[in-house]
Amino acid sequence: xxxxxLRDLTVHIDTGRWSETVLEAVNLAVPxxxxxxxxxxxxxxxxxxxxxxxxxxxASANSTGQxxxxxxxxxxxxxxxxxxxxTVGLVPQSDVTAFVPDETVGxxxxxxxxxxxxxxxxxxxxxxxYPIDGFDLFPxxxxxxxxxxxxxxxxxxxxxxxxxxxxxxASLDTGTGYEVWTNLREYADTGAAVLxxxxxxxxxxxxxxxxxxxxxxxxxxxxxxxxxxxxxxxDPYVRGFFQQSGQ
Ligand SMILES: Nc1ncnc2c1ncn2[C@@H]1O[C@H](COP(=O)(O)OP(=O)(O)OP(=O)(O)O)[C@@H](O)[C@H]1O
Numbered sequence: 001x002x003x004x005x006l007r008d009l010t011v012h013i014d015t016g017r018w019s020e021t022v023l024e025a026v027n028l029a030v031p032x033x034x035x036x037x038x039x040x041x042x043x044x045x046x047x048x049x050x051x052x053x054x055x056x057x058x059a060s061a062n063s064t065g066q067x068x069x070x071x072x073x074x075x076x077x078x079x080x081x082x083x084x085x086x087t088v089g090l091v092p093q094s095d096v097t098a099f100v101p102d103e104t105v106g107x108x109x110x111x112x113x114x115x116x117x118x119x120x121x122x123x124x125x126x127x128x129x130y131p132i133d134g135f136d137l138f139p140x141x142x143x144x145x146x147x148x149x150x151x152x153x154x155x156x157x158x159x160x161x162x163x164x165x166x167x168x169x170a171s172l173d174t175g176t177g178y179e180v181w182t183n184l185r186e187y188a189d190t191g192a193a194v195l196x197x198x199x200x201x202x203x204x205x206x207x208x209x210x211x212x213x214x215x216x217x218x219x220x221x222x223x224x225x226x227x228x229x230x231x232x233x234x235d236p237y238v239r240g241f242f243q244q245s246g247q
Pocket of ligand 1: 013015020022040041042043044045046047048049058060093
């Protein structure tokens with residue numbers, strides 16, 4: 001049984017001024033102990049999947065289908081709140097939204113540690129490569145790369161069994177990004193299910209950390225499977241992905 005599963009999930013957004021089906025009949029399994037990479041062009045629905053699998057779809061969304069966590073369909077906001085308080089962790093694409101604005105990042109990380117007592121602050125910061133000399137800064141006083149790593153530290157502190165990272169290395173230099181991917185691999189090896197959204201094809205392939213790859217287009221999953229099998233496919237979009245990374 002995968003840690004998380006989307007079953008026939010369709011999401012329609014209607015803002016009143018604009019409406020669109022952003023996810024269509026999506027089936028996706030995120031197994032324990034694995035890194036599943038979610039890939040696809042901008043706007044294809046990757047972050048919407050992150051929102052669906054963490055119970056954070058926008059208010060303008062209507063959905064059909066199911067999201068299962070640990071084999072059970074999650075149907076209400078109360079259950080989602082409980083899951084997000086420990087089992088399910090998210091590093092959002094806008095990393096700064098992981099924090100409240102008017103408290104230092106250090107204070108917020110310490111609060112998270114006190115709440116969960118799952119991992120030490122030092123350990124989570126080391127895994128996220130977040131330098132603790134940023135502790136006394138407020139979120140907006142961080143660089144994009146610093147707050148990205150702080151958001152990963154915050155997500156790791158409760159030791160979630162399902163971790164979703166939305167572009168975790170987008171603001172990092174190649175060397176730091178490489179280490180972050182390697183540490184995410186180590187985290188998955190502890191038994192966690194990791195869903196990683198990224199455009200960073202080169203780094204993803206160089207590090208060789210992913211077990212499974214899922215490609216999306218226009219709100220649909222087009223190709224999914226073990227990385228070793230995906231590499232051999234002739235699908236032009238998949239080939240383009242590997243060529244982009246120089247493989
Ligand atoms: N909060 C929101 N309210 C309404 N529509 C949204 C919202 N967030 C995203 N969308 C729409 O959902 C669709 C999918 O967006 P999504 O953010 O999932 O794309 P993505 O694949 O993550 O793109 P990128 O790689 O650029 O981050 C887009 O058409 C977008 O306009």
